[in-house]
Amino acid sequence: MIDHDRLFKELIQTFFWEFIELFLPEVLDYVTKDSLIFLPEEIFIDVTSGDKRKIDLLAQVKWRGEDSYFLIHLENQAYNQKEFERRMFHYFARLDAKYLLPIFPIVIFSYDEPKRPEKSQYTVNFPNRKILEFNYVAIQLNNLNWRNFLNQPNPVAAALMAKMDFQPEERVRVKLECLRMLVTLKLNPAKMELISGFIDIYLRLNATEEQDLETELKQANLVEEEQIMEIVTSWMEKGIEQGEQKVIKILIKRRFNNIDSALENRVNGLSSEQLENLADAIFDFQSLEDFIKWLDQQN
Numbered sequence: 001m002i003d004h005d006r007l008f009k010e011l012i013q014t015f016f017w018e019f020i021e022l023f024l025p026e027v028l029d030y031v032t033k034d035s036l037i038f039l040p041e042e043i044f045i046d047v048t049s050g051d052k053r054k055i056d057l058l059a060q061v062k063w064r065g066e067d068s069y070f071l072i073h074l075e076n077q078a079y080n081q082k083e084f085e086r087r088m089f090h091y092f093a094r095l096d097a098k099y100l101l102p103i104f105p106i107v108i109f110s111y112d113e114p115k116r117p118e119k120s121q122y123t124v125n126f127p128n129r130k131i132l133e134f135n136y137v138a139i140q141l142n143n144l145n146w147r148n149f150l151n152q153p154n155p156v157a158a159a160l161m162a163k164m165d166f167q168p169e170e171r172v173r174v175k176l177e178c179l180r181m182l183v184t185l186k187l188n189p190a191k192m193e194l195i196s197g198f199i200d201i202y203l204r205l206n207a208t209e210e211q212d213l214e215t216e217l218k219q220a221n222l223v224e225e226e227q228i229m230e231i232v233t234s235w236m237e238k239g240i241e242q243g244e245q246k247v248i249k250i251l252i253k254r255r256f257n258n259i260d261s262a263l264e265n266r267v268n269g270l271s272s273e274q275l276e277n278l279a280d281a282i283f284d285f286q287s288l289e290d291f292i293k294w295l296d297q298q299n
Contacts, residue, residue: 004078008108009057011159011198012074013038014191016059019156020072022149023139027072027104035062035069044094055091060101070102071095077109085122089134105136110163115142141165146174150181158182159195162203172212175203256288266295274298 012019016036020027042055057074073095077084088105095103109118120138124131146164149157158181166174178199182192205213252259252267270278278294285291 004110005054005056005076007198007201008076008078008110010194011156012057014194015155018154022152022154022156024106024137030064032062032064036060039071042095042098044091053087053091055095058095070104071099072104072106074106074108077107077111079111080114085119085134085136088136089122089132092134092136107136107138109138109140109142112142112163115165117143146170146177150177153181153185155182155185155187155191155195158185159198162199171203171205172209172216175199175205175213176216178203252282252291256291259288263292263295270298 017028017033037060039058039060042058044053044055045051055073056076059072059074060069061072062069073091075088075091081087084107088107092103092105107118107120118138118140120136122132122134141160141163142165144164146161146166149161149164158178161174161178161181164174179196182195182199185192187195252263267275267278281294282291285294
């Protein structure tokens with residue numbers, strides 16, 4: 001299962017100011033960029049339901065020209081949730097009580113459906129009085145047209161275009177343009193791998209689409225084609241490896257009725273060469289213990 005919150009947190013922590021520049025450039029006018037500090041993870045317990053709620057990302061930054069700070073609180077919402085705006089207010093209230101600093105709240109709505117506009121406000125009203133009006137910035141990716149970000153040389157744009165609004169027949173074109181932008185940014189290998197991995201997770205093409213992408217790359221005659229093909233080859237290798245893992249786990253489950261999650265994780269950690277060796281050895285195992293012994297020998 002994809003850990004959406006972790007992926008978005010890693011992306012935005014790595015490219016925090018690029019994210020702000022892309023969606024909230026006015027903030028750059030009153031912040032000291034080199035003052036950025038990411039605060040420790042905040043966990044709140046809902047005393048009514050007993051649920052634990054975790055803040056996705058909390059940054060402390062300094063006002064420009066002043067010796068005081070404010071917080072930027074960012075949440076990624078990967079699924080549609082009833083009364084989410086109330087939850088955002090609860091986060092705001094608890095952070096306000098703890099830090100006693102101004103808070104700038106932001107939500108990225110990253111799910112595919114529904115596409116109706118999300119709320120960006122929580123209010124409490126009585127017939128003769130407004131008690132509360134709490135506002136936050138709502139960035140709803142499935143309501144943003146990917147074409148509007150094509151000419152913005154920004155690594156966050158290169159990643160998030162994969163989650164924006166496009167037609168099914170545009171999937172190959174969107175991935176091509178994400179790649180084109182990625183290689184022109186001249187990022188270091190670690191940052192490039194982060195962005196390319198994000199794109200591939202959220203815009204995974206089927207076999208036919210992969211062929212169409214390769215054809216598009218050849219026809220485009222791109223200067224950066226070699227770099228793009230290195231990324232595409234990496235995606236294909238990862239896809240093949242994940243496919244091998246899936247097939248082998250199915251075979252093991254059929255052979256030994258079932259395997260627990262711990263053994264599944266050990267299979268997930270095998271290299272491509274080890275997976276090939278396991279595929280050859282699997283029918284020689286007489287028991288689940290033989291399989292576990294084989295895994296032990298791979299360390």
